[in-house]
């Protein structure tokens with residue numbers, strides 16, 4: 001029995017439950033509540049004696065009666081009537097209920113359409129009475145009748161309630177508790193939204209399944225057709241065995257929403273037909289790859305969001321045991337910055353781009369999906385391989401809904417530059433952490449170029465970008481050392497008249513410039529100035545993504561701080577604009593050796609061997625800050641393990657990353673017993689010894705990973721609260737941490 005099954009005083013939650021219509025839906029609820037002891041008595045109203053006998057024999061209810069008048073006088077407050085008859089029969093059942101049952105009794109239903117039931121209630125009662133709670137359990141099977149009753153049918157299924165302004169709070173909570181008691185997750189929705197969503201996700205597929213089977217059975221003139229039907233046919237048409245009367249009712253009751261969805265589907269099918277006719281392989285591949293991705297992640301589609309794959313279904317913590325060392329040879333996943341850019345530029349290129357070593361983390365996948373949403377055919381990713389069918393600079397199509405890009409600052413900032421140059425309007429939004437990040441830094445230069453960009457309050461996401469603007473090249477002095485802003489302006493420059501020139505106050509990562517060159521687009525980079533002229537063309541190419549030095553950093557620091565460590569990281573990107581971490585660690589006395597240096601696809605890479613060494617505190621040179629911008633959470637852990645004081649200045653940008661990284665790290669280190677004092681633009685850390693405790697990540701992947709490696713030098717366990725977002729940049733972190741010797745356990749929250 002669940003906790004919800006009883007009221008506070010230990011009485012059953014429901015007095016008498018009367019189920020009108022003991023089929024699959026009604027019978028399963030009665031049986032589930034009865035088995036869990038949630039009601040004082042369960043009563044079924046069954047017209048046919050045979051069905052009543054079966055219900056008693058199967059233990060579905062305690063008592064059966066032939067009609068409502070046999071129980072109505074017994075019912076009062078705390079009792080529930082569940083109407084589970086076919087949709088079009090609900091109105092006449094409700095008339096009986098109104099005539100015979102007091103207004104204290106809670107009345108609810110399980111019909112698949114809510115608009116028509118609402119209308120039926122209003123026509124019977126002349127209003128929506130407080131006692132009536134409309135609901136719909138999203139569970140079922142192609143089986144029907146009382147013999148199909150299953151007391152566990154609703155376990156881990158959703159039930160949608162559609163409360164109205166007049167719905168009584170106590171009645172609503174009683175119905176909610178009833179469904180929770182049989183293991184369901186209860187969601188609230190408006191009547192209209194319910195009917196629209198269900199029309200598309202349930203009623204439309206049933207219409208199609210019935211129609212397909214009927215086509216095969218009736219219209220294709222081969223009597224043996226079903227003999228050859230295999231698994232695909234079985235999977236696709238299972239629901240055509242559902243109860244015809246029930247589905248006849250649903251189609252009529254939800255006519256408008258079903259017709260809307262059906263029209264869209266018929267249009268899509270017609271386009272598919274013509275693509276097959278023309279042998280348009282690209283179109284077919286586009287539909288099939290988009291559909292496969294959507295099917296693989298259909299929960300997001302149901303949530304009405306563009307798809308961003310959640311790699312973990314729920315939130316997770318890390319629990320780390322103190323001590324240990326790291327050893328072995330590993331390759332961390334592909335570089336996040338390069339992966340994002342490979343999708344963006346590959347999509348805008350003419351012809352095919354093949355990518356290897358692509359980071360299959362949530363952020364880069366969000367970029368990939370956004371371009372799919374704009375009509376680009378992208379195959380994969382499969383083991384880091386992606387094939388992009390570029391559409392050219394002018395080939396993107398208007399997305400049908402706002403582009404949802406999760407946690408990814410790089411996606412929104414770079415993509416806004418691309419979207420500013422399109423003929424269509426667009427909107428980009430993301431998760432709670434992204435919603436706090438400043439976007440004026442990209443909106444301002446884009447506006448200078450002639451773009452129309454609207455941000456939410458305080459210059460935060462979502463961003464709305466108006467299409468059809470004429471952009472002109474600008475000469476832009478970056479106010480902060482940000483590669484995202486530089487890249488945004490350069491990407492908008494691809495669409496601008498004339499030359500776009502960006503001057504940076506300090507060197508920042510130059511992957512955009514390098515990759516544009518790789519795509520055959522002329523870019524000049526002289527000192528602090530990057531420059532390109534609009535109106536050119538990108539040509540599809542091959543890209544090999546190096547392992548991400550930002551992910552490698554956690555292991556470089558881990559090996560440096562943990563006595564006995566000897567770890568080699570292979571194929572790490574060592575682009576000179578990213579090697580701040582190597583320079584800083586070396587200055588702190590770390591034992592790092594680079595070997596096998598080579599260039600792959602325009603980016604230098606090397607193998608890096610790291611052995612434990614006693615680190616010492618330093619004043620971090622300010623010129624290294626932009627070159628190590630993402631590496632500071634891990635470097636602060638190195639500083640906590642170093643002898644003496646480490647001082648960081650000139651790093652105010654750290655306050656506007658996925659979290660305020662200065663504050664988040666200072667708080668976490670203090671919890672572990674380290675003297676860490678934040679300053680407006682940096683931090684002062686005294687090396688010392690770490691105890692243990694619980695640290696808060698503020699949804700920030702790098703804060704989570706930094707404290708995971710800190711455990712190597714802690715004296716007590718560390719619990720990292722909410723490490724879910726590690727999947728955004730480093731989906732294999734846990735696996736590699738364990739492989740190298742870190743004692744890490746993942747705990748579901």
Ligand code: S3P
Nearest residue numbers: 337410481482483484485629630
């Ligand atoms: C990135 C640039 C940096 C970095 C981010 C990725 C990029 O951001 O922190 O993780 O790919 O251009 P800023 O440009 O805001 O410094």
